[in-house]
Each structure stands twice: as structure tokens, then as C-alpha cells.
Amino acid sequence: MRAFAQSLTRNSAAADDLVQDAVVKAWGNFDKFQVGTNMRAWLFTITRNTFYSQYRKRRREIEDPDGALAGQLSEKPAHDGRLVMSDFRTAFDQLSDEQREVLILVGAEGFSYEDAAEMCGCAVGTIKSRTNRARKRLAELMHLDEDEALEMTDAATLAVVKGSTAA
Numbered sequence: 001m002r003a004f005a006q007s008l009t010r011n012s013a014a015a016d017d018l019v020q021d022a023v024v025k026a027w028g029n030f031d032k033f034q035v036g037t038n039m040r041a042w043l044f045t046i047t048r049n050t051f052y053s054q055y056r057k058r059r060r061e062i063e064d065p066d067g068a069l070a071g072q073l074s075e076k077p078a079h080d081g082r083l084v085m086s087d088f089r090t091a092f093d094q095l096s097d098e099q100r101e102v103l104i105l106v107g108a109e110g111f112s113y114e115d116a117a118e119m120c121g122c123a124v125g126t127i128k129s130r131t132n133r134a135r136k137r138l139a140e141l142m143h144l145d146e147d148e149a150l151e152m153t154d155a156a157t158l159a160v161v162k163g164s165t166a167a
Contacts, residue, residue, distance in 0.1 A: 001047055009051065
């Protein structure tokens with residue numbers, strides 16, 4: 001198996017890694033091996049498929065040995081998202097049951113007003129009204145202005161607050 005991996009990778013260290021990955025995959029999927037078939041061929045197939053999977057993955061990756069590209073990346077601090085989410089939860093918990101329900105259905109889950117009305121057993125206009133009032137109350141509780149940019153960590157929360165569709 002190592003010789004076969006060596007012929008694929010043309011690198012002894014990479015061949016060793018490939019054989020190890022293939023053996024781990026084979027061991028984890030041993031229940032899928034059909035008794036009476038050629039185990040050697042099965043292992044070589046796993047080795048080959050593992051090599052080509054890694055090859056395809058590497059083709060999509062960008063080499064950055066000196067870290068120049070990585071140095072240009074930036075990320076918003078994680079604590080900002082947690083703080084905003086904490087404020088959101090506190091405000092969300094202060095809404096009435098009906099308002100929370102409608103925001104989850106229409107905002108977070110993305111149901112149409114008609115579907116939400118059917119689920120809640122009320123008129124579509126009632127759902128629209130509850131949604132509008134709930135969003136306004138939530139914005140008040142979170143001390144948000146209408147034109148203020150809202151940077152949330154997830155699209156579902158943004159959909160609940162602003163009324164845009166959840167991704």
C-alpha cells in the first residue's frame with residue numbers, strides 16, 4: 001500500500017500520511033467491507049480515493065507560505081457578537097408570548113405571513129400587525145434607531161429584528 005501511495009504522491013512523507021489516512025478510513029468503515037471480496041483491492045481503492053479527494057481539496061486552496069494573504073485578513077472580535085446577542089436575548093425575553101412566537105415564525109424561520117397565520121389560527125392582518133409591533137418593541141428595548149446599522153452574528157437574528165429574510 002505504501003508503494004502505491006508513494007507512486008501517487010511522489011513524496012515519502014505524504015505517502016505515509018496517505019496510507020495512515022486510508023487505514024483510518026478503512027478501519028472506520030470496516031462494516032462496509034463485503035466478506036469474500038478482495039480486501040487488498042478495497043484498501044487500494046480507499047487509498048486512491050483518499051489521494052484524489054485530497055488533491056481536489058488542495059486545488060481549491062491558496063498557497064500562502066509567508067503569510068502575506070493571511071496577514072490581510074481581519075475578523076470582528078467575537079465578544080461583540082456575544083454582547084449583541086446577549087442584548088437581543090434580554091430584549092426578546094421581554095416581548096409578549098404572541099410577539100415572540102410571530103418573530104420566530106416570520107423572522108427566524110422565514111414562514112410567510114399566510115403560513116404563520118394558519119399556524120397561529122388567526123388572520124393574516126393580525127400576524128402582520130403583531131410582527132410590526134414586535135419588531136418596533138424589540139428595537140426600543142435594544143435602543144436601536146431606525147437608520148442605525150445592525151451588525152449581528154447570524155442572519156436569523158437580523159431577520160427577526162429588521163424583517164429581512166433569514167439566510
